Amino acid sequence: MTNHWIDIRNADCIMIIGSNAAENHPISFKWVTRAMERGARLIHVDPRFTRTSSKADIYAPLRSGTDIAFIGGMINYILNDMEQNPENYNMEYIKQYTNAAFVVNRGFTFKDGLFGEVSDGKYTATAKETWKYADTETPATDPSLTDPNCAFQLLKKHYSRYDLDTVCNITGTPKDVYLDVCRTFCATGQKGKAGTIMYAMGTTQHTYGTQNVRAYAILQLLLGNMGVAGGGINALRGTSNVQGSTDMCLLSHILPGYLAVPQEADADLETYLKRVCPSTITPKGLTGDKSANWWSNYKKYTVSLLKAWYGGAATRDNDFCFNYLPKCDPGVNYTHIGMFEAMGQGKIKGLWVWGQNPAAGGPNSNGEREALGNLDWLVVTDIWMNETSEFWKRPGVNPPEINTEVFVLPAACSYEKEGSISNSGRWAQWRYKAVEPPGEGMPDLEIMNLIMLKLKELYQADSSAPQAEAITSLDWNYGVHITADAVAREINGYDLTTGELAESFAKLNDDGTTSSGNWLYCNMYTEADGNKAKKRNNVDSHPNRIGLYSDWAWCWPLNRRIIYNRASVDLDGVPWDKEHPVILNYNTAAKWQGDVPDGGWPPINQAKDSEKYLPFIMKPEGVARLWGYERVDGPLPEVYEPWESPLDKNLMSGTRNDPCAFIGKYRNERGTSDQFPHVGTTYRCTEHWQTGIMTRSLPWLVELMPEMYVEMDEELADEKGIKSGDSVIVSNARGEIKAVAVVTQRFQPMKVGGKTIHHIGILNHWGYSGMTRGDSGNILTPHVGDANTTIPEYKTFLCNVRSAK
Amino acid sequence: MSKAVLYDATKCIGCRACQIACKQWNDLPAEMTTNGGTYENPPKLSAYTFTKIRFNEVDDGNGKLRFVFTKLQCMHCEHPACVAACPVGALQKTPNGPVTYDDNKCFGCRYCMVACPFGIPSFEWDKPLPWIRKCTFCADRQGGGLEPACVTTCPTGALKFGEREELLIEARERITASPGKYINHIYGENEAGGTSCLYLSPVPFEKLGLPNLSSEPVTVNVERAMGAVPPVLLGVAAAMSGVYWLVKRRDRMGCEKVNEKEEVSK
């Protein structure tokens, strides 16, 4: 989240899209309810009418996979309305804090759904050049926003195609409802009004999921909603510590602190930094003239990370052990789907699964389960036996034919171990151990520690093994009894000259005198305040009590609760919203009060020339990007159909699918709308968790939701002779599943592209393990992923349904 | 003073944390259930489920679909039928609000179950030593200064605990503050003579599955009938004694006359 949970109560309008917050983040609804008690309006955009929709002032039905059309239409609405009623919008914000005014390369083209030439599933380097600013170092800007090549005008031209009829024909939303949404949400474009977007997997789990989020960014920037209280783009993270795990960068393309993973061609640290560290871009013609380009500190964070890992062994002479880091092949996709594709091809010998259940949670379950059979060995660390650890004896297979050796390491659940959990709002809250884990269960931390100590031992004994030094040189000094506290301090980092804990990432150096396991978390654990994740002071000390609770736990970066908050004040440092300022009083107090400012510099108009710092410090140009040229599939979100779509054609252009989507090949059959006319979408219910391993063995939860079910509308059910409660089979090109049918008025057929389409809602909590069992919804999902991140397209595919009788 | 709970259906998201909290606090086992084509489970309250959420898909009268939830549990009435019904006084309305059940007295006649206009008390049909079971209003938690488990856990504040009079005032304020949002009625204010569980709803209360009850306590006629017992007892005893005495006297008179006749005829 750019903001945080409590801040939702400050919103004047909340749009929940790609999320079913009331069901899947019920506690969040405390804050939504508070906002509504203050008069905020709630909009829910979703293919289904859910418990969230039940509370919404406006429920807008949306065909699964058409978010870009929906938001694009809203962008069009704003851009048109801005012409008539500029006073309804914060034009100063748009001109000064975004790249709206920036002049783009005049070679930019957009034709028939493509932003240039595509070759082999990628835009060519030449095409990508045309997406950049005309001047990539000191871009010219047109504050009048009239230059036909400025980002604003290109945006306008692009989204002028997203008129009401076209959009509603694609999304299936009734026009009057759609206009209601536009009017209501876009009213937050006024100075002093804030709208927030709460989103989750419904947004991200598409082949263009990243562009979905980009669309929200454009919308929120046009409305001046970034950096302000009650605004922001707020991802509702899917599990209690996925934020922590992404911050620690347990992902294939990043190192802790969102540092890029080195590639094959990064022969040394310098080469690496040259590739990844962005050069500062200084815009010409805006009032702000200095970009902090915070990522220019890349080297400091990288070196500090290497010092944390390799300690004394990392010196200037050996590039701080940079070459010990594994390097990726640029052509290879190491993500979940990519990994399972490789596994399917027999390229992976062993897999270690920690607290995850790919056999039920990964897309295309039949394919992924088969792929697991190609492994020589599999280790599963979990608190229960699950579909992954039991894949070799799943229904329909003959165990003796599977040659994978499976090891199970019992783990500890969250109450049985100590450590921090980082919530969606980036708050790291320390948790304590309440009970001992049962049996031989051990916290992941201890398991990892013992494994590492053993690996060190083995590698020490055999120094000829490849990359031995990468292991033996590691500064792994926790001893046999590792503590979360020791690791937390390591993550924070040290001033190596004094041996004291590092105060903040602003004090990290690139010369090896500091260490930090994750620069973002530097400042969490200091000499002065100790482990700030343990703080529990529930006083809202902000002058306007906007709910920051800055003394409760600690958030990154530097306990800044609302990031980009310098965009919440005007060029003179006066908050746009007098009642809910985030930072304030610079002029009276000679420093910012309220939240930790996103850079403590004076307001732009008061700063000296060349020191007028722009607010969006993580961007090389210091302003937020309406125009986002660094995504692989285009600088602007554009409507594409999902990989399996009920429509034969993209109603917006001649390009049917996102040209850069990752399409898996392993057992990834593709269906057509003739065989499988209905739109399937997978999701979760309140009562169960992820693949259900934790909840399908808890009697109270099983009592609430005892069986695998699917949801459908009454018309479709009537057609198929299905009554609510009947057993049905949902099938598609990749498999079939059996479930109980919940026939409901909350699903409605939609008129899309001249066709009537039906959604079939499929829960993904079930599998063949656990106390109660059922078929996994993911048997139906495709092995295809987002163009930028390869997140699987769980949310929209084709299927058919029939009675099981 | 009498405590109450206000349930605001416009804030309830049907998450059922309350159902789980109640199970956890009262150490109740889970029931075996199946999916009958709805989210709702268990299908009814029982000796093992003291509270549950009902899922209502409702037409709001303008063709718009509403998805509204009802929390069902003992209403802790002001004039409880179960309290009047129980022959041994196992059920009592306490001054703090909860209608409590004392299994030291109960012998399982189940009159309370038949009497309750809300159909609440449940019975342990599967146990050889069965008791009546129902929501306790967490009287034990209240005794410790805590709020009921369901109220404490509710994430949105759809449940609010407090003094009955204050909650009624707040409920009225909520209705007035948002015209058109609520049905202009606080269910439980007067139903069955008033209950400790108050409801606000955006749709007619029948759509929530709450029974349409008069504001007269169901105990009214019973009280009249029981009030007649002492006079009836005395009256019948007196009447019967009187008749007996009169009849006896008439017979004796009759016998004397016969004797007289016999003597005269002798």
Add this chain to the structure above:
Amino acid sequence: MPKKRSLPVGTAILSVLVIAGLAVMIIRYLNGLGAISNLSDGRAWGLWISFDLYCGVALAAGGFTLAGAVYIFNLKKYHPVVRPAVLTAFLGYTLVILALLVDLGQPWYIWHAIIYWNIHSPLFEVAVCVMTYTAVLALEFSPAVFEGLSKSNLPVLRRINWHVPWRVIRAIQIPLVIAGVVLSTLHQSSLGSMLLMMPETLHALWYTPILPILFLASAVAVGPAMVIFESTLSTRAFGHKLDLDVLSGLARAIPYILGLYLLLKVIDLMAVGEIGLIFLAYPQNLLWWGEIIVGVIIPIILFSMPGVRQNRSAVFWSSVLVIIGLVLNRFNVSMLALEMRPGTIYFPHWMEFAISVGLVADALLVIWLAHRLLPIVSHEELSPDIA
């Protein structure tokens, strides 16, 4: 010695039914009420309450009506039927208590009603009155027992002077009978008061504040009918023929009581403007008409006819109609017209029938035994059995 016809086949069947009932009782104590019944939270009271409790108590009304008629109103004509009536009543109440031992959740705590009093509860009143009245009936019947014991073949028993307790009971006969009438008035009506607690679920055709009075009236009407019924069957079973005069005398009283009962019911419905329901409230109105036609109107007509009253068979069958009407009424108010919780269905489990049938069989066996061993019908009252 009067001819005592025994029924070996009959007693065998009855014994089997009793044993079956006992077996079901054991299952109930081991596995709970759900194991032997189709009762549920939505229908907590079923066959046992409707039949064994409600019908059982009403059909035992012969005890207090006849005892009152004979000993208070001094209608000596009916003396021959007092003992059988009291025996029937005593057995009826005993059966009620035995049925409760099955139906109550924890019947071993039934004595709680003696120490924990809720004077607001009509069921408390019923409980106390039933317990007391059963004792009264036992005492009222005890002279027959003492007489039988004094004529016993066992020397051990013969040696005891049974005359002493016999005289004690005779001495307090009148207070006992008055107590019997008072207690019966209270609990027969309170069984109706119990139903006053359900204004929302008992159908408007039956729910009325005067329900207790209606209950009492119908009990008083069915008392004589039951006496006619029981003594006619006794005659067939044991050969004790009853004077027709007694039977027709009893039959004479019934139409007046039923007439008053009908009047009260109709005026009550008219007074609250609900008389139209007897035509409009389908299907409950069918139940109403059933109990009124079968159990009230037809018997009134029949019993008003002297030809019926003087015919043993006609009197018997007319009484059967009154009894059927009463049973239907008690089933209506306690089950058929009493709404269940939504979504409930109920039909008694065969084991529920087994209990009720077993208890009735129990009673019949006891009656048979009593007639064999005790002077139920005094010698003086016997009419010669004209061969």
